[in-house]
Amino acid sequence: MLFFFTFLACEYLFDVRMAEFVSPNEVVIYESLVIGASVIGFFVRPILYYRRPHAIDATSDVTGVLLVAALLLLIMAVQVEVVITGGLVACCALGYCGSTAHANFARRFARTPCLARAAALSVDALEYGAKWHDDPEAKAAFRRAVVRLTVATAYLSSVFAALNAGFTTLHAVGAVDLGDWPRLLLVVSSLVAGALFDLHGRSYMNIGMTCAAILSTLSFFVLIVDGNGGNELAATIIFYLGLGFFVVFFTTKYAAVSLYARWSYFWPCMGRVVNNVCSMFVTAPAVAIISSQNVLAAVGAALVMFVGIAITLLGQLGQRADDAAMRDGLPLATDDLGGDLAPTCSDPEPVEAAELTSDERLDAFVATFGLTERERDILEVLVVSDQSVQDIATTLFLSRSTLYRHISSINKKAGTASRVALINFFWSWTPKD
Numbered sequence: 001m002l003f004f005f006t007f008l009a010c011e012y013l014f015d016v017r018m019a020e021f022v023s024p025n026e027v028v029i030y031e032s033l034v035i036g037a038s039v040i041g042f043f044v045r046p047i048l049y050y051r052r053p054h055a056i057d058a059t060s061d062v063t064g065v066l067l068v069a070a071l072l073l074l075i076m077a078v079q080v081e082v083v084i085t086g087g088l089v090a091c092c093a094l095g096y097c098g099s100t101a102h103a104n105f106a107r108r109f110a111r112t113p114c115l116a117r118a119a120a121l122s123v124d125a126l127e128y129g130a131k132w133h134d135d136p137e138a139k140a141a142f143r144r145a146v147v148r149l150t151v152a153t154a155y156l157s158s159v160f161a162a163l164n165a166g167f168t169t170l171h172a173v174g175a176v177d178l179g180d181w182p183r184l185l186l187v188v189s190s191l192v193a194g195a196l197f198d199l200h201g202r203s204y205m206n207i208g209m210t211c212a213a214i215l216s217t218l219s220f221f222v223l224i225v226d227g228n229g230g231n232e233l234a235a236t237i238i239f240y241l242g243l244g245f246f247v248v249f250f251t252t253k254y255a256a257v258s259l260y261a262r263w264s265y266f267w268p269c270m271g272r273v274v275n276n277v278c279s280m281f282v283t284a285p286a287v288a289i290i291s292s293q294n295v296l297a298a299v300g301a302a303l304v305m306f307v308g309i310a311i312t313l314l315g316q317l318g319q320r321a322d323d324a325a326m327r328d329g330l331p332l333a334t335d336d337l338g339g340d341l342a343p344t345c346s347d348p349e350p351v352e353a354a355e356l357t358s359d360e361r362l363d364a365f366v367a368t369f370g371l372t373e374r375e376r377d378i379l380e381v382l383v384v385s386d387q388s389v390q391d392i393a394t395t396l397f398l399s400r401s402t403l404y405r406h407i408s409s410i411n412k413k414a415g416t417a418s419r420v421a422l423i424n425f426f427w428s429w430t431p432k433d
Helices: 002-018 024-051 053-076 080-109 115-122 136-172 181-197 205-225 232-257 267-292 295-314 319-329 358-369 373-382 389-395 400-414 419-428
Strands: none
Touching: 002 024, 002 053, 002 080, 002 136, 024 053, 024 080, 024 136, 024 267, 053 080, 080 232, 080 267, 136 205, 136 232, 136 267, 136 295, 181 205, 181 232, 205 232, 205 295, 232 267, 267 295, 358 373, 358 400, 373 389, 373 400, 373 419, 389 400, 400 419
């Protein structure tokens, strides 16, 4: 949530400065382009994570400097070109930071029953499976679930992008002020959404999001039918209440998807990526409809959105079967995200047997899976340390590549697929008498 509000603040600053140079309709168009550019930042961090991990620290430092410089450009610029440049750089840098924020959120909360509430506060408890099962049915269920979620997010993004275009235009002409109390509405709606979405294992999440989207679309008709009237306040309240539900929805859904995906560092931020890309393409048509006050076009667009949302969120009768097959057949793939085990909302039951100390468990594990003495030393550090791989290698006086080879050997013997999978398996493993 902190990242989301930072992004909104940057967007608000960009709108205010652009309104000094261009017309209200142009402010909306430029805003959509700048927001779309943030997708670059969302992808850069995961690519570095997988392809150039040694460059992440330096790139993060550079990104921080660029973000500060871009914000200064936005504040001090006296030419429209400089404002646009500052907005592009700032959004790209925020996208880079946002990728990390979403990945860290998924790492810590995606496996907990309070995922939606965690999404609301930071804007199904699943059984761990140690091995990757080549189950075609489960993988097909996973693909169907991801496609359905992406299409649903695209439709919902289109609805809220159209609404945002209208309210940004009103803000640019001074009809409403989006910089103060609407943000408080967003906080309230996010907290409410988090509590409601987590009910009954998130089984009513799609229905709740559909209702929120339908209600939010009513504010679009207010803008079209009564664009010069006095109902902007009511429309703004409806819009921001629905927006809070949407942010929690896509953050929660994609964090859960990341548990099963291979390149899991990409997935937690994909909701934001889909939203920003759709906003870039939907804004111009939405501005045209609002400016023309064309009720027929607005009704047609709304019907298309309603049908798409209903099909993707409510119309899939096999959704439970798909989700069950995916949960039963696919293991968690949080290995790419690394880090600590996810906390739970309530006090968890201890996994480790009470009669075993850590050393006893380690000795039993080594004996059972036939680890070498060197592999034992490495495993001992892995299961108790939250350091990065590079720091662990330094502690053990090994090169990074040598450490990876040892970890790969341990994974092969234990039947796990990654460092985090190995740690999870170690603490959930029960020695046999």
